[in-house]
Ligand SMILES: [Ca+2]
């Protein structure tokens with residue numbers, strides 16, 4: 238599967254090849270390092286996909302002017318902090334088939350723990366791709382670019398950007414962006430993969446949108462994953478962020494972050510049992526008066542198009558309540574998970 242080994246020398250037209258698993262230098266040409274959990278090709282089931290969602294954790298190359306990443310001091314910020322979420326790309330015009338081949342390779346490598354690199358750091362600043370939150374509906378894909386091909390990174394790499402990805406635990410349950418029923422919750426993280434830190438312990442932290450926070454002690458690792466049951470239980474109309482990081486003596490990994498929301502009723506913007514005009518008013522008050530956002534935000538997406546847009550969503554609700562318009566899509570009228 239290893240199709241290409243990149244090197245600065247290659248860029249200079251020389252023939253020698255250098256492994257990417259060396260310490261990072263300013264001439265590392267990779268645009269994005271990725272540890273992929275899953276890939277979603279669009280349109281679903283099509284033989285010739287037009288777009289790709291790449292879910293996992295990523296470190297994007299900086300823009301050459303010094304970034305804000307953990308490698309700033311040592312390496313001039315050439316790569317940004319690892320971020321979880323998804324990248325969303327459309328096919329690059331003129332390079333459709335090479336892009337589809339790379340996408341297919343990504344699909345095959347998803348979930349295997351194989352860290353990869355792709356894209357071209359030297360043109361990434363023109364592309365402005367970004368890691369999207371798991372709660373953001375896919376829209377306006379960034380243009381994919383081929384760069385130098387897909388690169389597989391050794392699992393014991395000492396190159397800081399991919400090593401950081403392999404040195405982080407990965408939130409698994411509740412999944413990032415998911416919704417779950419109210420009540421007790423168990424947080425589960427996949428252990429980090431890098432062999433340098435296999436004796437690390439794990440620390441979890443959970444915080445709700447009201448600012449209540451709870452942290453675990455340093456936990457012994459499970460065999461492949463580690464879990465923690467906080468005292469904090471899931472409540473309706475509350476949103477949760479949880480973090481997990483690894484710790485071994487003075488070393489601490491980057492923290493991996495995930496969010497989840499409780500089951501909700503679409504359209505139930507203000508937290509009471511009645512669905513009425515006050516819910517539409519609350520949406521508009523959020524838009525125009527800076528009042529509180531719906532909790533969770535998904536409850537305010539009354540028309541279910543994946544976007545919280547207060548005016549169309551408030552109008553949809555008003556038409557339903559007073560003009561016989563269509564009902565909000567599920568979860569409605571009973572609380573339920575995000576579809
Ligand atoms: Ca209400």
Ligand SMILES: [Ca+2]
Pocket residue numbers: 537538539540541542543544545546549550
């Ligand atoms: Ca909407």
